[in-house]
Amino acid sequence: MSAFDDLFAANAKYATKFRNSDLTGRAARGLAVVTCMDSRIDPLGLLGLKAGDAKILRNAGARVTDDVLRTLVLAVYLLGVERVLVMPHTDCGMAKVTDDDVHALTTSRGVDTRSLDFHTVPDQNAALRHDLTRIKSSPFLPPDLPVGGAIYDVRTGKLLPVAP
Ligand SMILES: [Zn+2]
Numbered sequence: 001m002s003a004f005d006d007l008f009a010a011n012a013k014y015a016t017k018f019r020n021s022d023l024t025g026r027a028a029r030g031l032a033v034v035t036c037m038d039s040r041i042d043p044l045g046l047l048g049l050k051a052g053d054a055k056i057l058r059n060a061g062a063r064v065t066d067d068v069l070r071t072l073v074l075a076v077y078l079l080g081v082e083r084v085l086v087m088p089h090t091d092c093g094m095a096k097v098t099d100d101d102v103h104a105l106t107t108s109r110g111v112d113t114r115s116l117d118f119h120t121v122p123d124q125n126a127a128l129r130h131d132l133t134r135i136k137s138s139p140f141l142p143p144d145l146p147v148g149g150a151i152y153d154v155r156t157g158k159l160l161p162v163a164p
Contacts, residue, residue, distance in 0.1 A: 023052035026080035031055070032072060034131075035087040036062040036094070040154045043087070047159075055081055061094030062087060063119040064131035073140045084145065086131050087159070088124060089152040095121040124151070128162060 031054040033043050043049070043056045055075045057068050064086065075081035099118045106113040121127040128149045135147045149162040 020051050027053065027055050027075065028080075029053040030080055030082035032057060032075050032081040032084045033087055034058075034062050034064060034068055034072075034084065035152070036060065036089055036092055038089055038092065038154070041087075041089060041152060046152060046157060047085075055079060061092060061119055061121050061127070062089070062131075063094075063121075063127070064134045065119060069134065069138055069140070072135065073138075076141060076145065082145070084135055084147045086128060086135070086147070086149045087152055088121070088128055089154050091154050092121065092124065094119070095124050098122060125162070 029049065031049070033047065033054055034057045035041055035043055037058045037060055043058075044051070044053070047054070055071075057071055059065065059068065072081070072084060097120055099120050102118050102120065103112075103114050128151070132147055132149045135141060135145070136143075150159045151162065152159050
């Protein structure tokens with residue numbers, strides 16, 4: 001018994017019906033989506049996508065970090081990405097705490113995380129605007145790369161576009 005037995009069992013079933021062996025690593029719909037790790041978000045399902053269509057970049061809060069930028073550069077120049085959607089969501093845990101809150105919590109558990117920047121989100125709209133600007137102003141990405149932002153509502157399943 002391991003902590004992952006259920007997953008390997010599910011995969012054995014999945015592989016018997018696998019039909020995606022012809023897909024390549026290029027994004028067939030030319031899309032990259034930056035979204036949160038929140039377990040309520042089904043990025044492919046909510047956008048009408050399927051395996052092979054898009055690059056999905058996930059982290060806490062859907063933040064455009066240095067590593068997200070690195071990944072977008074690779075996605076654009078190597079893997080067919082021609083548009084980027086940044087998609088945070090309602091009821092995000094990252095919007096409910098500050099970095100100091102997280103440091104205090106981990107300190108109470110005996111762990112010093114002060115060398116980590118958690119990129120918590122005190123103002124979700126401001127953070128999204130900041131992150132969209134980070135992509136649009138990156139010297140490593142094409143200046144005409146379409147970059148969009150939208151907030152996914154975890155209660156309704158609706159995607160609310162934000163003004164550019
Ligand atoms: Zn979240």
